Amino acid sequence: MIKQKKLIVSHAPFIHNGSKISIKNYHIMLAALPALLAGIYYYGIQAVGVIGLSISFSVFWELAFNLIAKSEKRIGDGSSAVIGVVFAMMLPATAPWWIILIGTFVAIIIGREIFGGIGSNPFNPAVLGIAIIALSWKEYFDFNQALINFDMDFNMFYPLAALKSFGASSISSISVFDLMLGKQAGAIGAVFGIGIIIGGLYLIAKGIIRWEICFSFIAGIFLTSMTFAMFAPTTYAGPFFHLFTGYTLLGIFFLSPEDSSSPVNKMPMILYGLGCGILTILIRNIGVYADGILYAILIMNIINPLIDKIKPKAFGKV
Amino acid sequence: MREMIKMVLVLTILSSFSGGLLAALKNGTQEKIEYQELQNVKGPAIEKILEGCENDPIVDRFKVADGEQERSFFVGIFDGKPKSIAFETYGKGFAGKVGVIVGVNLEDGSMLGAQVTTHNETPGVGSKAQDDPSFVSQFANKTVTDSFGVKPDGGNIDAIAGATITSRGVCMAVTEAGEIYKRLKPEIVKQLEKFNK
Amino acid sequence: MAKSIAYEFGKGLWKEIPPFRLVLGLCPVLAVTTSLQNGVGMGLATTFVLVCSNILVSMLRKVIPSKVRIACFIIIIATFVTVVELLMQAYAYTLYLQLGIFIPLIVVNCLVLGRAEAFAYKNPIIHSLSDGLGMGIGFTLSLGALGAVREIIGSGELLGYSVFGSSFKPFTFLIEAPGAFVCLGLMLAIMNLASKK
Structure with missing residues (x-):
């Protein structure tokens, strides 16, 4: 197993403002907050459940992959959590738990980890996850049908x-x-x-x-x-x-x-x-x-x- | 030079041996294959469409020339008279051609029904055209010479959920069946007299 | 040079199992493994071609000039593929319908040509036979495994019987072509993981 990645210098320009990956990720989560709070306000406790599950499953998949592949564990930097947050933002509040489980698997493992983890993914992992599960379970992504029980x-x-x-x-x-x-x-x-x-x-x-x-x-x-x-x-x-x-x-x-x-x-x-x-x-x-x-x-x-x-x-x- | 001759010789012998073997095998299996094809592909569909007929439609079949093509028609005998025919047409599906057998009552031109025979559609999605009777049953009792289309295109047939393209292909095939029927009707009637005993 | 016959047979089952280790013959592997039955049917057809062509190529290896060997291999392989196709049409017509174009495409399956070129052309008949048989069975097993996984998860059935009951919502992505790539990749990864220890 390659423990240390080779230092690959990509072409200019470089953007650096002294920030760390984890700080960047916390900023993204903070930025997602207004939209998420509105979602929770509209859809209630179900939305909280979906968001929570999505974040925890994402982190779980990354940790599981790191353990199996014996690679460096870096769930602390929050990048999986960000994928989880963004993934949850695209789900209907009625999404069942197993859709979130499989969706985050596709996002984290297939979308990112097998390409080499953070910074190596050719696709946006959350988009890939949503696209694949929306293709498989159309009925849950038909927002008219899925949200029919909400009376607004x-x-x-x-x-x-x-x-x-x-x-x-x-x-x-x-x-x-x-x-x-x-x-x-x-x-x-x-x-x-x-x-x-x-x-x-x-x-x-x-x-x-x-x-x-x-x-x-x-x-x-x-x-x-x-x-x-x-x-x-x-x-x-x-x-x-x-x-x-x-x-x-x-x-x-x-x-x-x-x-x-x-x-x-x-x-x-x-x-x-x-x-x-x-x-x-x-x-x-x-x-x-x-x-x-x-x-x-x-x-x-x-x-x-x-x-x-x-x-x-x-x-x-x- | 010797090598050259050897190359030509080996290739020639090998090819002729192969050709001979295949020709023999083809002759030996031809009848079986034709029977299998009718039995397996069209048999169940024809049986469903011409339900209750007194003869074996696969045996009682005739061919009519349509332009450069030859089309097979299967005869269904009801009450001692050859009242209905079934024949196959094709429409363009999601993955290649979709074969549809259409049964027509000769007396009033109404459809006995339609059945999908051959297709390469996605299992579980497009394949519903074949497996789900509620889709093809929409064609029953409609006039064959009408034109058919799926509802999203402004037609009169409910498409299968998630398989609009397949449904469209089936509608295309049935519409074409109507045209063929219009075109070949005199010939069909003439041929049917043979079965009128 | 020649290793034991048992070794030649056994290597195709795990050490050089075709789709996972040699990564050969991927076209049918991805295209027809939508169900267990299709996968095994395709695997058996390929095994037959593989064994026959291996035997014949090995028999004729002293006669075939090396300059035209590929042409000779292709003739031999194509002959047996056509034999399989005709036999399947005559005796297993439903399977033939499912596999469709992929039966004739065995001709260009890298695995068959690869074994003829890399093994049978250089080794005695018995060794070639066991190599072909081992490789063929390995190929069949892998196709069956891939087909079973895709069928169970992708349509919730195995050999037409429902596995999880009607409340199960199948993960239809796996039945589609991209799902085949993902599934194959994951199985390859698991296999590498298992054999590393």
Whole structure:
């Protein structure tokens, strides 16, 4: 077993502000808090259970893998816990325990550990986990069905599914402000738009995620959805609707800027974000799936090493 | 030069030996294979569609030329008269062709039913088209010459959950069956007289 | 040069078990192992081809010129594959339907050509026979194991019988093609872990 990793120097630029991995991870968890608290407020104790299970299973899988592979135990740095938090944010509050168990297994073991642990994962582990279990157990990820037993003081339905089956007229009654406040059916950490934006801005201010990715992601969504809405306003929804429904904001601030699966240079970061945004809307508008965020991010994760090759030419070099 | 001749010789002998063996085997198994094919692939579906017929539809079959193709039709005899036929068409599924057998009552052109025969669809998802009777039963008693489509496309058939593409393929096949039926009806009627005893 | 016959037979079962150790013949391994029955059926078909081609190649190893040996191997292998295909069509038609295109694809299975080239061309007949048999059985076992795991978890059944009862929600991802890769990888990892101690 290789105890010590070789020091691999990747190409410039390097970003360092003296922080440690664990501190970075605690910042991310802190940033997730507003959205999570809103989720708990809306869905009650069930949501707390899902979040708790998700975090503990994630840490458990990493520890189990470390024991079996006899590698260095580093659950203390909180990176598995962050995956657990982000994973829980994408789950409906009604998710059963075994879905969380298998989902975190896919996220931690298949998504990250077998590629070499923290910093080596080609995909965002949480996205991979959710994508695979959402593919296997569609009925639990049909937010209309899953959340049918919650009685709220607002119209409880999953806006993207409505858009997919009934066209833009069915969602015209929803105001953007209601969506931002979380008055929609959806995943625990994905309904309260304002909270996610606050968390995201906090992370950008702390320098943990890069604004280039987030903003170009938003730009991609705006450009594509506006083009669609311009040509067929009755079938396609406008950009603000797309921004505040489904996993969009989560994708922008928590999923796509994940360290090892996103680019490090400025131009590639912008391309990466744009690609995510464009693919998201394309999948939502002309694809089969109601929400395209997961697949858009996974696809851009694969392309990431390629676009990261675009870098500035050294001055004077021909 | 010697080596050259040897190479040619060895390859020639090997190929002719192989060809001979295969030709013999093919001749020997041909009949068995054709019977197996009808029995296993189409047999159960035909039996379900022509339920209660007095003959063995796999024995009572005839072929009609349709353009460059030949199509097989299976005859179902009810009350001593060849009233119904069953034949196979194909639609495009999620993974290759989906074969559908359609049974038609010649008197009013209504469908006795449709059954999926061959497919390569995902087990447990697309394969429901074959295993789940509630999907294909939607075709029963509809007029064969209508055009069919799944509901998400604005059609009249409920798609199987999670297998819209397969359902669409089945609808395509049944729609095509209607066209074939329209095209070949005179010929079919002529052929059926043979079975009218 | 030649080791004992028992060794040649036994190495295919664990030490050089084809899909896991040699990582050969992955196309059918991934494609047809959606159920135990398919996996074992494919494994047996491959075993038959492997044994026959190994014997014939070993018999003719003095005659076949080395420059055209690959062409000769392919002719021999293709012959036996067609034999299997015809026999399967005649006597095990349902299995033939399940395996479909992957039967003719045994021709290009690296494992068969690999054993002919790497082993049978250099070793006496008995050794080649036991090598082919060992490798074939190893291949069948691995396909069966992979098929069983995928069938149990991916569709909740084994050989058509429900394993966990109706409340079990199958992990359908494992039935899909990417699930095959993940499952194979995990089994490989477990095997490496087990043999390391």
